[in-house]
Every structure is written in C-alpha cells, then in structure tokens.
Amino acid sequence: MTARRRGLIVDRDGTLIDVVRDEETGAITTAFHPSQLRLLKGVVAGLGKLAQAGYAIAIATNQPGPAKGHFSQDAVARTNDALVAMLAAGGIVIEQVAVCMHHPEGGPGGDPALVGPCLCRKPRTGMLDALVTSLGLDRGASWMVGDTSSDVEAGQAAGMQTALVFDPKRCELCPLRGGPSTLPTVHGANFGALAELILSRG
Numbered sequence: 256m257t258a259r260r261r262g263l264i265v266d267r268d269g270t271l272i273d274v275v276r277d278e279e280t281g282a283i284t285t286a287f288h289p290s291q292l293r294l295l296k297g298v299v300a301g302l303g304k305l306a307q308a309g310y311a312i313a314i315a316t317n318q319p320g321p322a323k324g325h326f327s328q329d330a331v332a333r334t335n336d337a338l339v340a341m342l343a344a345g346g347i348v349i350e351q352v353a354v355c356m357h358h359p360e361g362g363p364g365g366d367p368a369l370v371g372p373c374l375c376r377k378p379r380t381g382m383l384d385a386l387v388t389s390l391g392l393d394r395g396a397s398w399m400v401g402d403t404s405s406d407v408e409a410g411q412a413a414g415m416q417t418a419l420v421f422d423p424k425r426c427e428l429c430p431l432r433g434g435p436s437t438l439p440t441v442h443g444a445n446f447g448a449l450a451e452l453i454l455s456r457g
Contacts, residue, residue, distance in 0.1 A: 260311050262392035263302075263453075264383055264410075266401035267316035270420050270446065271298050272338065285318070287326040289337030295420075297447020299345040304450050306347060311390050314338075315353045315382040315399075315409075322357055324364030331356060350390055353382035377401075378408035383415065398453055400446075407437045416440045416456075418449045 265271060268285040273293040275284050286292055306312060314335070320326045331354060339349045355377070361370030375381030387394055399410025402420040410417035419439040441452040 259391050259393035259396075261309060262387070262390055262397035263305055263310040263312045264315050264386055264397065264399050264415070265302075265312065266377075266399075266403070266406050267314055267318075267335075267338070269295075269402035270400060270406075271295060271314070271342075284325070285320070286334055287320060287330045289334055292334065292338055292341060294341065295446060297445045297450070299342070299347060301446040301450030302342065302347045303345070304454060308454055310398075311350050311392065312348065313351045313353065313386045313390060314349055315377070315386060317355050317377050317405075319356060319358035319369075319376075322365045322369035323362030324366075325362070328356060328366070351386060353386055355382055378405040378412065380409055380413040383409055383413040387413070398440075400449060400453075404437045407439045410439075411437065416453075418442065418453055420444075420446060420449060 268274060271294065272286055273295055275286050275291045302312060318331045321328045321331065335352050335354065339352065342349055355373065355375040357369050357371065357373040357376050359372060361367070383399060386392065387397070394414040398416045398418055399406060399413065400418040401407065407417045407419055417439040419442040421442045422444040441449065443449040443452055
C-alpha cells in the first residue's frame with residue numbers, strides 16, 4: 256500500500272493574495288481578474304520550503320461572488336488559473352484547486368443554482384475532504400492554512416492541523432481584530448512565518 260502524503264491545503268484571499276482596494280470608493284473586495292493578483296509577503300518562499308519538505312500543495316477557496324451577482328464563474332476560473340500560473344513561475348506546483356461558489360442567501364443578479372446551503376463552503380469540510388481523497392493525503396499530518404476562523408474550523412473538523420495568518424496590525428477587513436474565535440495549531444503574521452512554524456513541527 257502506498258504511504259499517504261503530507262499535504263498543505265491553503266486558502267486564497269488574505270492568505271496567498273492580497274485583497275483588492277478600489278481607490279475611488281475605498282471598497283475592499285476579493286480578486287476577480289488576473290490583473291488584480293498580488294502575492295502576499297513570504298508566500299513563494301514559504302511554499303517553496305514546504306514543497307521541498309515533501310508537502311503536496313492545494314488551494315481551497317470560498318468564492319461566493321457568482322452567487323451574489325458580483326462576478327461570473329468564468330472570472331473565478333480565470334483568476335484561479337492565473338494564480339496557479341503565477342506560482343508555477345516561482346517554482347511552486349499547485350496540485351489542485353477546490354472552489355465553493357455557493358452562498359446561503361445569494362444576491363441580486365446571482366446564479367440561483369449557487370444559492371442555498373452546501374457541504375463545501377468553509378467552515379464545512381467538503382472541499383478539504385475531496386482534496387484529501389483525490390491527493391491521497393494523510394489527514395493528521397496535513398495542514399489547513401488560512402486567514403479566518405472559518406478556515407481554522409474547517410481544518411479542525413476535517414482532522415487536520417491548522418495554521419492562521421494573523422497580523423494584528425493589518426485589519427482592513429477586521430475579521431480577526433479581537434483575535435481568532437477558534438485557536439489554530441500555530442499562527443504567524445505572514446505566510447513565511449507560518450511555513451517556519453509548520454516545518455518546526457516536523
């Protein structure tokens with residue numbers, strides 16, 4: 256029987272890439288076009304070290320924009336493909352991308368097929384379970400890395416170790432201004448710091 260691999264399942268927005276700020280309105284959104292992709296500090300170096308240590312790397316991202324009518328499913332796919340290509344240019348192989356485009360309430364102009372409850376939207380474990388199975392990962396030796404409490408909750412519910420990007424000085428979206436509601440295995444101010452902490456745990 257083939258030994259199961261250690262994996263790193265990583266959130267997208269606020270973990271790998273920065274949020275998008277509209278200079279005119281001040282609105283903050285997630286990236287929905289390849290031109291908006293901006294990798295956060297330490298991402299390429301951190302992912303590189305983890306890949307060298309034998310971790311299989313995948314992305315699991317909630318993208319409710321199509322359900323809310325903010326942008327299309329094609330926009331999500333193009334942006335994710337561009338991110339994978341951007342990381343590949345830095346020597347990082349993303350083995351798979353899992354996306355949940357559902358939203359419980361949706362919004363004006365949203366795709367009604369994507370509105371309602373689902374099993375994949377974090378903090379539910381659907382995306383993580385699918386990645387563990389398809390990539391042949393060892394749950395207990397694998398990590399869910401994100402920037403919100405829902406990422407931590409999903410990882411814990413899926414039986415994984417969890418790492419949280421938490422910089423108290425960076426609070427544009429302020430989901431963690433008071434600290435995470437669910438404590439992760441480790442936390443650090445940026446992805447590079449998290450990578451070192453994950454590696455230190457063997």
